[in-house]
Amino acid sequence: MGTAEPHVASSAATQLTDGFQLVIDALKLNGIDILFALPGIPITDLTRRAQAEGLRVLSFRHEQNAGYAASIAGFLTQKPGICLTVSAPGFLNGMNALAHATTNCFPMILISGSSEREIVDLQQGDYEELDQLAIAKPLAKAAYRVLHAEDIGIGIARAIRAACSGRPGGVYLDLPAKLFAQAIDAEAGKRTLIKVVDPAPKQIPAPEAVKRALDLLRSAKKPLIILGKGAAYAQADAEIKNLIEKTGIPYLPMSMAKGLLPDTHEQCASAARSFVLPAADVVMLIGARLNWLLSHGKGKTWGGKSAKDWGGQRFIQIDISPQEADSNVRIDAPVVGDIGSCVSAMLASLGGWQKPPADWLNAISEKKKANVAKMAETLAKNPTPMNFHSALAVVRDLIKANPDAILVNEGANALDFTRSIVDMYKPRKRIDVGTWGIMGVGMGYCVAAAVVTKQPVIAVEGDSAFGFSGMEVETLCRYNLPVCIVVMNNNGVYKGTDQDPTGRDPAPTVFVKGARYDKIIEAFGGVGVNATTPAELRKAMEEALRSKKPTLINAVIDETAGTESGRITSLNPSAAKKK
Ligand code: ADP
Numbered sequence: 001m002g003t004a005e006p007h008v009a010s011s012a013a014t015q016l017t018d019g020f021q022l023v024i025d026a027l028k029l030n031g032i033d034i035l036f037a038l039p040g041i042p043i044t045d046l047t048r049r050a051q052a053e054g055l056r057v058l059s060f061r062h063e064q065n066a067g068y069a070a071s072i073a074g075f076l077t078q079k080p081g082i083c084l085t086v087s088a089p090g091f092l093n094g095m096n097a098l099a100h101a102t103t104n105c106f107p108m109i110l111i112s113g114s115s116e117r118e119i120v121d122l123q124q125g126d127y128e129e130l131d132q133l134a135i136a137k138p139l140a141k142a143a144y145r146v147l148h149a150e151d152i153g154i155g156i157a158r159a160i161r162a163a164c165s166g167r168p169g170g171v172y173l174d175l176p177a178k179l180f181a182q183a184i185d186a187e188a189g190k191r192t193l194i195k196v197v198d199p200a201p202k203q204i205p206a207p208e209a210v211k212r213a214l215d216l217l218r219s220a221k222k223p224l225i226i227l228g229k230g231a232a233y234a235q236a237d238a239e240i241k242n243l244i245e246k247t248g249i250p251y252l253p254m255s256m257a258k259g260l261l262p263d264t265h266e267q268c269a270s271a272a273r274s275f276v277l278p279a280a281d282v283v284m285l286i287g288a289r290l291n292w293l294l295s296h297g298k299g300k301t302w303g304g305k306s307a308k309d310w311g312g313q314r315f316i317q318i319d320i321s322p323q324e325a326d327s328n329v330r331i332d333a334p335v336v337g338d339i340g341s342c343v344s345a346m347l348a349s350l351g352g353w354q355k356p357p358a359d360w361l362n363a364i365s366e367k368k369k370a371n372v373a374k375m376a377e378t379l380a381k382n383p384t385p386m387n388f389h390s391a392l393a394v395v396r397d398l399i400k401a402n403p404d405a406i407l408v409n410e411g412a413n414a415l416d417f418t419r420s421i422v423d424m425y426k427p428r429k430r431i432d433v434g435t436w437g438i439m440g441v442g443m444g445y446c447v448a449a450a451v452v453t454k455q456p457v458i459a460v461e462g463d464s465a466f467g468f469s470g471m472e473v474e475t476l477c478r479y480n481l482p483v484c485i486v487v488m489n490n491n492g493v494y495k496g497t498d499q500d501p502t503g504r505d506p507a508p509t510v511f512v513k514g515a516r517y518d519k520i521i522e523a524f525g526g527v528g529v530n531a532t533t534p535a536e537l538r539k540a541m542e543e544a545l546r547s548k549k550p551t552l553i554n555a556v557i558d559e560t561a562g563t564e565s566g567r568i569t570s571l572n573p574s575a576a577k578k579k
Pocket residue numbers: 104105167168227228229230231233234254255256257286287288289290291293318319320321324337338339340434435
C-alpha cells in the first residue's frame with residue numbers, strides 16, 4: 001500500500017472479507033486442500049470460491065458418498081477429511097458417514113450449512129429447518145456451531161483438533177447460512193485465523209506401563225500380536241515391523257491392518273487364525289479393539305467353553321484411548337499412548353529378547369501350511385460358472401503384481417472371501433467396511449483413495465454393496481480416476497436363488513437376473529466389460545490398470561455360490577435358524 005496519503009488511502013482501501021472467504025482461508029492455512037462436497041443452498045458459493053482459490057473440490061451425487069470419501073481420506077492421510085453439505089437432508093445424508101468416522105476412529109469434519117437459528121429454534125418452519133447441531137452431537141466426537149465471522153478461525157481450529165487428537169473421530173461444524181455473507185474488515189479477519197500447531201500431539205506411555213507389558217509378554221509360552229487399523233492409521237510402519245521381527249512373535253492383522261507387514265511374512269498367522277486365537281496365552285493388541293470383530297475376546301473363538309466364557313488369555317493393549325482397556329475382558333497390561341511412541345518405547349526396553357518357544361511357532365507353521373495348501377487347491381479350480389474363488393484368484397494375482405494399488409472391498413461373501421484370499425503387501429492399501437461392517441462405502445472410498453494416494457484403485461464389490469453408491473461411477477468418470485470396479489454379480493444378496501413362497505414377487509434378496517452392471521459406467525464414458533471367466537476378468541483388469549481409465553467389470557458369479565451373511569452367520573437369526 002502507498003504511504004503518500006496514509007489517512008485517505010487507508011480508509012478508502014479498507015478491504016472487507018466475508019464468511020465464505022474466512023472459511024476457505026482457515027482451511028487453507030491448515031493445509032486442507034480437498035473438499036468432498038455436494039453443492040446447494042447455502043454452500044454453493046463456498047464450493048465455487050474454494051475451487052477458484054485452488055482447493056480441489058470433488059463434487060458427488062449423494063452426500064453419504066462424499067462423507068465416506070472424507071472419512072477414508074482422513075484414515076489414509078491423518079489429515080481430517082472434509083465433507084461439505086447443504087442443510088437438513090444433505091446434512092443427514094452426511095451424518096451417516098460422520099458416525100462411521102467416529103466409530104472407526106477416522107479424523108473427519110462434516111461442515112453443513114444450516115437454516116436461520118431464530119426460525120429453527122422457534123420451529124417456525126424454515127427452508128430445510130432442522131436442529132442439526134443437536135442431532136450431530138451424540139454421533140460425533142465433537143460438534144460446534146459458528147455464529148460470527150470473527151469466530152470462524154476458532155471454529156475450524158477446534159474442529160481440526162477434535163478430529164485429529166487422541167482417538168481420532170468425526171466432528172460436526174454447523175455454519176448457518178447468514179454467517180457466509182457476514183462482512184468484516186479483512187485485516188482483522190486475518191488475525192482471527194489460527195494455524196493449528198501440533199494437531200495430534202504425541203502421547204508418551206508411562207515407563208511402568210511399558211515394563212508391565214514387556215514382563216507379561218516375556219513370560220508367554222504362546223504369545224500373539226494382533227494388529228488393528230489403529231496401527232495402520234498411526235503410520236509407525238517401521239517401528240511395528242521392527243517390534244514384530246525382533247520379538248519373533250506371530251501376528252494376526254485385522255482386515256485394514258493387512259499389509260502393514262506383507263501378508264506373506266513368515267510370522268503372519270492369518271492362515272492359522274482359528275488355531276492361534278484359542279491357543280495363545282498372552283495376546284498383545286496394537287490399535288485393535290476387542291469388539292465383535294474379535295468375538296469380544298471371549299467365547300469359543302478364544303477357547304472358552306461357552307459364548308461368554310473367558311479362554312484364559314492374558315491381554316496387553318496398546319491404545320491411545322485410556323478408556324478402551326477392560327471394555328470386554330480384563331486387560332492385564334494396558335499401554336496408553338500413540339502407537340509410534342508406545343512401540344518405540346517397547347523396542348528401546350526389549351533387551352536381549354528370546355524368541356517364542358519353537359513348539360508354538362512350529363505348530364502355527366504346520367497349520368498354515370495345511371490351510372494354504374487347501375486354499376491353493378480351491379483357487380486352482382476353474383468351475384463354470386465362475387465362483388468367488390476362481391474370480392478372486394485373479395484379483396489376488398493382480399494385487400501381487402501391483403502392490404501399490406489400493407483395494408476397496410465391501411459386500412458379504414465378496415468381503416469375506418476377498419479378505420482371506422487376496423494378500424496385501426504394503427500398509428494402508430486395503431480399505432473396507434470397517435467397524436460396523438457396513439455396505440455403501442465403495443465408490444466414495446474409490447474417489448478418495450485415487451485422489452489422495454494417486455495410486456490405482458481396485459474395488460471388489462458385492463452386487464448388493466455396489467448398489468448403495470453405484471451412481472458415483474459418474475463421479476469417477478467425471479474426474480477420470482484410475483479405478484477398476486469388479487462387481488461380483490451373483491444376482492442378489494448372499495446369493496441369487498431365493499424364491500417368494502407365494503410366487504408373487506422376486507424374493508427380497510434377489511435382483512434382476514443376469515444384470516449388466518458394466519453398462520452403467522458406459523453411460524458416462526467409462527469402460528464396461530462383462531466377464532464370465534477368470535481369463536476374461538484377468539484381461540479386463542490388466543487393461544484397466546494399464547489404461548488407468550475408469551472401468552467397471554461385471555464378473556458373472558455362480559448364483560448358488562454365496563452363503564447367508566457370509567462369515568457372520570452367527571449374527572443373523574434367520575441364517576442361524578436354517579443351520
Ligand atoms: P480393528 O477394527 O482393525 O481391530 P479398531 O478400529 O477396532 O481396529 O481399533 C483401532 C484402535 O486404534 C482404537 O481403539 C483407537 O483408539 C486406536 N488408535 C487409533 N489411532 C491410534 C494411534 N495413533 N495410536 C494409538 N492408538 C490408536
